[in-house]
Amino acid sequence: MAQFSFLVNARPSTLSREFLNGTYAGGILFPPDRAAAATVAALAGPLRRRFVLADNGAYDTIGKIAASLPPSADNAARVKAVRTAAGAVDPNSQLAEQLAVRPDAFIGPEDITLACWLRAGVGETDLVQRRSELRRRNRSVARRGLTMQAAHPELTVYTVASAHDYDSAFDAGQALGDTGVRAVAMGFGAFMADDSWTTRIKYGGRWLPLPQALPMRYLRTAQVVRGFFDGWAAAGSAAPDRFHFLGLGAPVMLPLSAYAARSVPSVTYDATSPIKDAAQGTLYVSEPAKLKVRTWNVLERMVLDPAHRWNCPCQFCRAFCLNHPFDEARIQMLASQSRPLTAADLRVGRVAAQAVPLFAVGPGPLGRAAEQARAGHNHWTVGLTLRRLSAAVDLRAAAAADVATYVANAGAAHFGQSVAMAWDLVSAGNA
Numbered sequence: 001m002a003q004f005s006f007l008v009n010a011r012p013s014t015l016s017r018e019f020l021n022g023t024y025a026g027g028i029l030f031p032p033d034r035a036a037a038a039t040v041a042a043l044a045g046p047l048r049r050r051f052v053l054a055d056n057g058a059y060d061t062i063g064k065i066a067a068s069l070p071p072s073a074d075n076a077a078r079v080k081a082v083r084t085a086a087g088a089v090d091p092n093s094q095l096a097e098q099l100a101v102r103p104d105a106f107i108g109p110e111d112i113t114l115a116c117w118l119r120a121g122v123g124e125t126d127l128v129q130r131r132s133e134l135r136r137r138n139r140s141v142a143r144r145g146l147t148m149q150a151a152h153p154e155l156t157v158y159t160v161a162s163a164h165d166y167d168s169a170f171d172a173g174q175a176l177g178d179t180g181v182r183a184v185a186m187g188f189g190a191f192m193a194d195d196s197w198t199t200r201i202k203y204g205g206r207w208l209p210l211p212q213a214l215p216m217r218y219l220r221t222a223q224v225v226r227g228f229f230d231g232w233a234a235a236g237s238a239a240p241d242r243f244h245f246l247g248l249g250a251p252v253m254l255p256l257s258a259y260a261a262r263s264v265p266s267v268t269y270d271a272t273s274p275i276k277d278a279a280q281g282t283l284y285v286s287e288p289a290k291l292k293v294r295t296w297n298v299l300e301r302m303v304l305d306p307a308h309r310w311n312c313p314c315q316f317c318r319a320f321c322l323n324h325p326f327d328e329a330r331i332q333m334l335a336s337q338s339r340p341l342t343a344a345d346l347r348v349g350r351v352a353a354q355a356v357p358l359f360a361v362g363p364g365p366l367g368r369a370a371e372q373a374r375a376g377h378n379h380w381t382v383g384l385t386l387r388r389l390s391a392a393v394d395l396r397a398a399a400a401a402d403v404a405t406y407v408a409n410a411g412a413a414h415f416g417q418s419v420a421m422a423w424d425l426v427s428a429g430n431a
């Protein structure tokens with residue numbers, strides 16, 4: 001049965017036994033720029049027993065290349081410029097730094113061309129015309145992955161597949177499956193950061209019209225993960241030993257993606273979003289559904305309904321609230337306020353922030369401690385979700401139930417519809 005777990009991004013604040021145990025972390029992901037002596041030293045002792053995956057830092061390189069393009073460049077010019085710039089970069093140029101953290105595994109060969117095209121805003125219509133080029137690029141990466149694995153037999157080398165839709169992902173799965181790659185990583189961070197909408201998707205060589213315009217992020221993520229494993233199956237190979245979702249931590253996407261990757265024994269995830277969201281006042285919840293909620297909306301409900309309290313059982317919320325409890329009198333004071341609460345109300349020092357210090361945002365010890373507690377909380381939600389999916393007797397039923405509660409509780413209907421369609425893409429035709 002597949003095991004799903006989250007790899008915590010290495011930071012001074014996350015490299016403690018308390019944080020890793022309290023979040024059910026499956027291990028640690030080390031970006032190469034964090035391979036400083038201090039953080040590596042933190043891996044001595046008990047932490048050393050954790051699974052350590054060293055990232056190659058390509059995500060930052062991709063951003064730099066996309067940002068370096070002249071804003072006036074048309075699509076064709078951007079496609080060419082990216083191809084040249086991406087071709088000049090070796091995504092494993094920081095291999096020495098990657099290996100310096102003495103990892104169990106590292107993110108190996110990657111062709112960043114497609115990721116740069118996506119980040120530079122090259123449209124779907126242009127991308128689908130490059131299917132054969134992308135197939136060739138994935139084949140080449142797969143071969144490099146085998147070579148690198150042979151050079152590092154004591155470590156697991158993750159070969160990075162790249163795709164943007166079902167068809168390119170199918171080709172990538174087939175290419176890597178054919179070649180004999182055993183550990184695969186794919187990037188989803190750019191997909192989930194995509195705010196664009198679409199009225200059609202390309203699937204199995206055909207454009208399918210959607211009933212209405214829907215957010216692209218969930219649909220692309222679902223198409224790529226489904227396409228990859230369909231392609232892998234078409235290659236006739238046994239499932240890979242390991243699959244890593246780079247940059248995927250959105251609560252509702254965990255059950256969908258886990259179901260799509262269910263044939264893989266060891267499935268891991270990483271994302272910095274649980275940390276970034278915590279900083280901005282966004283909390284991950286599992287009840288009533290796998291949602292991201294805004295702290296000021298939670299507080300508003302607390303103000304309106306005294307029975308509604310943030311009673312999270314995680315060790316981060318409990319420990320913080322023990323030291324900084326809710327102030328019921330101040331919560332009631334907010335009831336007399338006629339305007340809705342906003343993010344600004346939760347700045348350190350404001351009444352709302354004093355009412356629920358856990359939601360406080362800002363500099364100083366209180367703001368930092370609250371942010372750290374929220375980051376722990378978000379990781380705990382993700383870790384617990386993956387732990388439950390690992391233990392699910394019927395993974396399909398568990399994922400379908402998560403999608404149904406999300407659709408019933410999503411703030412905006414189009415998000416629910418998009419996730420429902422993403423689930424259809426992932427689950428259609430599968431027993």
Ligand SMILES: [Zn+2]
Pocket residue numbers: 312313314315316317318377380
């Ligand atoms: Zn919590």
